[in-house]
Amino acid sequence: MQKNQQTAAILIIGNEILSGRTQDKNVQFIAEQLSNMGIVLAECRVVRDEESQIIESLNELRRKYTYLFTTGGIGPTHDDITAPSIAKAFNVGLTRSEEAVLMIKNHYKEMNKVLNPNSFIMADIPMGAKLVTNNLSGAPGFNIENVYVFAGVPAIAQEMFNNIAPDLKKGEPFSSKSIRIFVGESRVRGILIDVQNQFSNLQVGSYPSMSDGKSWLTTIVIRGQDPVSIEMASNTLMDILAKNEFEYKEESE
Amino acid sequence: MQKNQQTAAILIIGNEILSGRTQDKNVQFIAEQLSNMGIVLAECRVVRDEESQIIESLNELRRKYTYLFTTGGIGPTHDDITAPSIAKAFNVGLTRSEEAVLMIKNHYKEMNKVLNPNSFIMADIPMGAKLVTNNLSGAPGFNIENVYVFAGVPAIAQEMFNNIAPDLKKGEPFSSKSIRIFVGESRVRGILIDVQNQFSNLQVGSYPSMSDGKSWLTTIVIRGQDPVSIEMASNTLMDILAKNEFEYKEESE
Numbered sequence: 001m002q003k004n005q006q007t008a009a010i011l012i013i014g015n016e017i018l019s020g021r022t023q024d025k026n027v028q029f030i031a032e033q034l035s036n037m038g039i040v041l042a043e044c045r046v047v048r049d050e051e052s053q054i055i056e057s058l059n060e061l062r063r064k065y066t067y068l069f070t071t072g073g074i075g076p077t078h079d080d081i082t083a084p085s086i087a088k089a090f091n092v093g094l095t096r097s098e099e100a101v102l103m104i105k106n107h108y109k110e111m112n113k114v115l116n117p118n119s120f121i122m123a124d125i126p127m128g129a130k131l132v133t134n135n136l137s138g139a140p141g142f143n144i145e146n147v148y149v150f151a152g153v154p155a156i157a158q159e160m161f162n163n164i165a166p167d168l169k170k171g172e173p174f175s176s177k178s179i180r181i182f183v184g185e186s187r188v189r190g191i192l193i194d195v196q197n198q199f200s201n202l203q204v205g206s207y208p209s210m211s212d213g214k215s216w217l218t219t220i221v222i223r224g225q226d227p228v229s230i231e232m233a234s235n236t237l238m239d240i241l242a243k244n245e246f247e248y249k250e251e252s253e
Numbered sequence: 254m255q256k257n258q259q260t261a262a263i264l265i266i267g268n269e270i271l272s273g274r275t276q277d278k279n280v281q282f283i284a285e286q287l288s289n290m291g292i293v294l295a296e297c298r299v300v301r302d303e304e305s306q307i308i309e310s311l312n313e314l315r316r317k318y319t320y321l322f323t324t325g326g327i328g329p330t331h332d333d334i335t336a337p338s339i340a341k342a343f344n345v346g347l348t349r350s351e352e353a354v355l356m357i358k359n360h361y362k363e364m365n366k367v368l369n370p371n372s373f374i375m376a377d378i379p380m381g382a383k384l385v386t387n388n389l390s391g392a393p394g395f396n397i398e399n400v401y402v403f404a405g406v407p408a409i410a411q412e413m414f415n416n417i418a419p420d421l422k423k424g425e426p427f428s429s430k431s432i433r434i435f436v437g438e439s440r441v442r443g444i445l446i447d448v449q450n451q452f453s454n455l456q457v458g459s460y461p462s463m464s465d466g467k468s469w470l471t472t473i474v475i476r477g478q479d480p481v482s483i484e485m486a487s488n489t490l491m492d493i494l495a496k497n498e499f500e501y502k503e504e505s506e
Contacts, residue, residue: 015456015458015476016458016460016474017280017284017297018284018294018295018296018297019284019288019294019427019429019474019476020280020281020282020283020284020285020286020287020288020294021429021474022460023281024277024280027270027273027277027299028273028276029273030273031270031271031272031273032272032273033273034273035272035273041271041272041273042271042300042301042306043271043298043299043300043301043306044270044271044297044298044299045296045297045298045299046280046296046297046298047295047296048295048296049458053295053296075438075459075461076438076439076442077438077441077442077445077459078442078445078446078449078457078459079456079457079458079459080459111467116437116439116440118439118440118442118443119437119439121439121442136463137469153461153462153463155463174272176272176274184369184372185328185329185330186329186369186371186372186374187369187371188330189329189330189331189371189374190371192330192331193331196331203268203332204331204332205268205269205302205332206328206330206331206332206333207269207275208328208406209406210389210406210408214364216390221269221272221274223268223272
C-alpha cells in the first residue's frame with residue numbers, strides 16, 4: 001500500500017444476510033465508490049443483530065482503518081439496535097436529535113402521509129454524532145468520529161454514502177485493465193509472476209472461470225493507482241501472451 | 254441461542270470482492286445450507302489476499318465458532334496464498350499430497366486435456382489436512398481441524414460444501430414464515446414487540462422495502478428451530494394485524 005493510503009472497512013449488521021434470506025448489495029456499491037476515490041476497502045464483516053458482537057467488531061474496525069461504514073439496523077423496530085450499540089461502543093448516551101425529528105416530520109408532510117410517533121425513534125442518535133441526510137425515507141443516518149452509519153435498504157444506503165462522499169479524504173483513484181485468456185490458470189502462472197515482479201506497484205489478480213462448464217478461462221485483472229503503469233503492465237502481459245501463442249482478449253472495464 | 258448450538262463463520266479471501274469487481278455468491282449458498290442443518294452462521298468476513306490478514310482472521314474465527322469455512326485463493330497462481338497462510342496459522346508445514354496429485358491427473362485424463370505441471374501446486378496442502386473432493390476441477394479443497402477450505406468459484410465451492418456436509422454436526426433445522434404488511438415499520442413496532450416477547454425462542458425480524466419508490470412495505474420474518482412455535486407466532490401476528498385492520502399477506506418461503 002502507498003504511504004498515507006486511506007483505508008476503510010464495512011460492517012454489515014443484519015441477521016437476514018447470515019440466514020441466507022437476503023443477498024447483500026451494499027458491499028459492491030461502496031467498494032466501487034471507494035475504489036474510484038482511491039480509498040482501499042481492506043475488510044468487510046457481517047454480524048448479527050446482537051449488541052456485544054456489534055460493539056466488538058465496531059471497536060476493532062474503527063481503530064484499524066481510516067473509515068468504517070456500517071449498514072443496517074437503524075429502523076424503528078425492536079431488532080434495530082445499531083444506534084444504541086454504537087453509542088455504547090463510543091461510551092456516550094443516545095439523544096433525540098431535534099434536527100432529525102424535523103427531517104422525519106418534513107418527509108411525511110411532503111409524502112402526504114400520517115406520521116406515526118414511533119418514527120421518531122429513528123431520530124435517536126449517539127451524542128455528538130452528525131446527521132447523514134437521506135431524501136428517500138427522511139430518517140437520517142449519522143457520523144461519529146470515523147464511523148458512518150447507513151440504512152440497510154440499498155437505495156437509502158447509496159444515497160447516504162453519496163451524501164457523505166465529499167467529506168472523505170481521497171487518494172489517487174484505482175483503475176484496472178482486464179485481459180481474458182482462453183486457457184486455465186496453471187498455464188500462465190510463470191508469465192503472471194514475471195509481470196507482477198516487473199510491476200510491484202500494481203496488483204496482478206488471476207480469476208478462473210468456466211466458459212461452458214468444461215473449458216477454463218483466466219481473467220487477469222491488473223489494478224492500481226497509476227494508469228500509466230497499468231497500461232504498460234497490460235501491454236507487457238499481452239506481448240508475452242502473443243509470443244507464446246495464447247489466445248486472449250482485452251475486456252472493456 | 255440453544256444449548257449445544259453449533260455455530261459457524263465464513264472467511265472470504267479475495268481482493269476481487271473488496272475492489273467491487275466481483276459480487277460474492279458463496280455466503281448466501283452456505284448460509285442457506287447451514288440454516289437447513291440447524292447450524293447458526295454467526296459471522297462473515299472478507300479479507301484481502303494478504304498473509305497477515307488471512308492468518309489473523311482465521312485464527313480468531315476458528316477459535317470462536319464450531320466451524321469455519323473459507324472460500325478463495327486455492328488456485329495455482331501467485332495470488333493464491335490461502336493454503337500456505339493456513340499452514341502458517343496452524344503452525345504446520347505445507348506438503349504435496351500424493352492423493353491430490355492423483356485427483357488432478359485423473360481429472361485431466363478424463364477431460365482429455367494436457368496437464369501442466371503447475372497444476373500440482375494445487376496439491377500442496379497443510380500437513381495433517383484431509384482432502385475435500387471436487388469433480389468440476391479435480392483440484393481438491395481441504396479440511397484441517399474445524400476449518401474447511403473451499404475454492405472461490407461458486408460452482409466448485411458449492412460442490413465442496415455438499416461433499417463435507419455429511420461430516421458436520423447438525424441441529425434442529427431453522428425454518429421461517431414471512432408475512433408482508435402493507436405499511437411502514439413504525440406502525441407495527443408495538444405489535445412486533447408483543448409477538449417477540451411472547452415467543453422469545455424465535456427471532457422476529459422486520460425488513461422494510463419500498464414497493465414503488467413511494468410506499469413502504471414491511472416484511473416480518475419469524476425464524477427459529479421449532480416449527481410449531483413459528484406457526485403459533487405467525488398466527489398470533491396475523492390475528493393482531495387483522496384486528497387492527499392492517500393489510501397483510503403470507504409469503505411463500
